[in-house]
Amino acid sequence: MRKLVILGTGFAMATKCFNTCFFLELEDGSLFLTDAGGGNGILRQLEVTGFDYQKCQHMFVTHGHTDHVLGVIWVIRKVADLMNKGKYEGQFHIYCHDVVREMLLKMTEMTLKKKDFARVGSDILIHEVKDGEAVELPQFRLTAFDILSTKAKQFGYCLQFADGMKFTCLGDEPYNEHDRAYAEQADWLLAEAFCQYKDREVFKPYEKNHSTVKEASELAELLRAKNLVLYHTEDKHLATRKQEYAAEARQYYQGNVFVPDDLDVIELG
Structure with a gap:
């Protein structure tokens, strides 16, 4: 049974609910994430749902507004940390347009630990789609x-x-x-x-x-x-x-x- 798991439903400045993002759970147990809200609150939302990062190897980011893209940095950090601890196998793929790709590359370089950022471009791949x-x-x-x-x-x-x-x-x-x-x-x-x-x-x-x-x-x-x-x-x-x-x-x-x-x-x- 395919499922749509709603992580957040609110607009950018919402304080009573999380910013809009969600993931799909597919028949084989794999997960497909879309956007990630505006901060590390995404980690709590995913934790509450029992989200298994190892089962999520693909993600889509719609645009670069704060309420959609900043949480992606936290997801990348979490996946990189799991990789560094030997708890994530394979690659993590992010699909987005060129503007978001440049944003993610710059923000991860500026904010992540060196060992986490080292995963970007090798094991964490940010793909431009047109x-x-x-x-x-x-x-x-x-x-x-x-x-x-x-x-x-x-x-x-x-x-x-x-x-x-x-x-x-x-x-x-x-x-x-x-x-x-x-x-x-x-x-x-x-x-x-x-x-x-x-x-x-x-x-x-x-x-x-x-x-x-x-x-x-x-x-x-x-x-x-x-x-x-x-x-x-x-x-x-x-x-x-x-x-x-x-x-x-x-x-x-x-x-x-x-x-x-x-x-x-x-x-x-």
Whole structure:
């Protein structure tokens, strides 16, 4: 059974939940990590889930904003430390666009211990992927795509499994028509929804280049996605977010809606 394990659901400045990131647990037990939040809180989130670093040899980083990339440095440090202690076999691969790659290389060189940084480039490999480029991984085919952000270069991705399942991560900004082929008729569509439509004047999502639940749900209906996961939200309504966001989404979208809390596990089938 494939599972989506949500590590965090909040936007950059969230303090009541962790920043948005997650990992997939696949049938063979391997793990695929996406983003890592804004600090070493990622280590706690992974620990709580029972995350086995040895089973995670592939990771994707969408963009270089603090709430997505800084935690990656901690993941790299953790993996390097495990390697140095003989507790991690094989290589750890990170996939990202060129800007993020340069950021990670510079930050690891500046912040890691020499023996940990020595692993970068030999055992910890940071791969640049380009818009539309596909990478064949053991469990699926990953195709990266540029979401054409107006703020900072950002990539999403589409995972195509051998059994036909299509899993698409749109990043944390509104959908761009440039990426229709990767998102249309997805079995699972992961999209940001900063707040409810009724609260748009309070949270100003459009000023931040984000969507409301209404727009994200209309998009999922337009793209004929089967399942919609909404995340990267404000953190002022956590007690009622799951119910209220889902209720709004169902007004515009006919498929299955998931509004996870931090550490929720969603079975993908």
